[in-house]
Amino acid sequence: MSDVQFDTPILPTRPCRVRRVSADGARDHEDLLATEVPVALVFNGLSHVVMMCSPLDLDDFALGFSLSEGIVGRREEIFSIETVERAAGIELHLELASARFSALKERRRQLTGRTGCGLCGVESLQQAIRPVGHVGQTLQLAPGALGRALAELETGQTLAMETGCTHAAAWCAPDGSVVAVREDVGRHVAFDKLIGARAQADWGAGFALLSSRASYELVHKAAAVGIELLAAMSAPTALAVELAQASGLTLAAFVRKQRYGLYSHPARVPDSAPQH
Template identity: 40%
Template sequence: MTTRVEPILVLTRDGAHAGERTIAIETAVAIEVNGIGYAVLMATPAALADLATGFLLTERLIDALADILDLDSFETPAGWIVRATVAERCAGRIHDRVRHRTSDTACGLCGVSGLEQVVRPVARRAPAPHTSATAVFLALDAIRAHQPLTAATGALHAAALCDTAGAIVAAREDVGRHNALDKLIGACAPGRLADGFVLITSRISFEMVDKALVAGAPLLVGISAPTALAVDHARAQGLSLVALARNDSVLVLNDPHHAFAARL
């Protein structure tokens, strides 16, 4: 299964209505090479053999398809495991790279070696947001003014802290969406993100929800779609979640504190 249908609340500047949306499945895929847990990727659970093969090639763990002696994948309750056996002449590269992987990636999970490490405990549930749909639309109207590097290059993501009225308090940009959010979290004093909401100019993946939860944000708003795992994580921890946020409408995927339900 690569998609599922979720009920949503569609907010516009004039009102709201209920609907549904097809969202993509995101799951943890652990790649083991010659018995060593090498990486965990967050991915769509389809064509996993192709994913693993491409990953091994681009990681320079193998030089050609012939270097893969065996490739097998299976599902577990925590996600998928793909086990690859590569030629003995390539084995030394695996040990060398494993020692360095925790510092060479921006995604936050590719350096994790086992599925059990993906979903880590969250210290506290997300607080209730004290904002409105109007504030979300105001923040969307204002975000471009806080993206100078994006305006110059068209190649960056942004993450912004917005106050309860929708004014942008702080914003950070980076070519990586995870990096942009990490920069914002690092720039804001502990607990400051609880005073408003976070707006990101990217899709909402599991990692983005997890970072927002760790930072104590009550509401995460993204201009692109969420994955199913992101929605599940937000629901499990009480994080209000708004996706596909545009200047004329937004989709509410999780509203545990009924901050937006009153618009119906």
């Protein structure tokens, strides 16, 4: 099997010839495909993890992943981020504060060789379910905010409109207006990109809207960085709901323009139905 090699520079999309077949016959077209690239996060020279990503907003991803996974507690603990393109993918080199890097090395040492539950090398299921603190209690949405956010997100997914194959994460103001959108082939990566962008901007109060389902990992990332409300277009998992309830986070799912479900802490969202 030959190794996959990427062109330089690595672009978010690439053209592809496709034969489309329907009841009307077969025709050749040129499609745009979303690029999926291995991205390695390297902390102080130590390779930590490789993720499959869309090659855009990677500085946001590096910062957001570091924050949501507890590698750093604030962005000032990352001194620099350097992007290095290789033939087989991209490396993101981060220089951490020495105390944070020492803690990361200790965590890696404790995980080495442990395969008890088969998840990330942790020793037990209790270690797999990582605790988080309580989020704040200051957010209050305007009536119709979730529906407005969904409508704006649908028009703000540039990469998805071109390729039809990426997830999106949006930061939305309390009235539902979309402040920023990050996209990626991976839903976790899209959310990490949004978390990283938020850590560098003064967007003020608001909530996160995801184009995907709401899994435990996504709720955990939201709670870890103090997001009070997470909204998802698809279903939540049972563990995601449990974590949202325990952390004080409002979890909305099956979000549509005129309906949604509130699975935890509904007081941040008005009871009245969205008005259109």
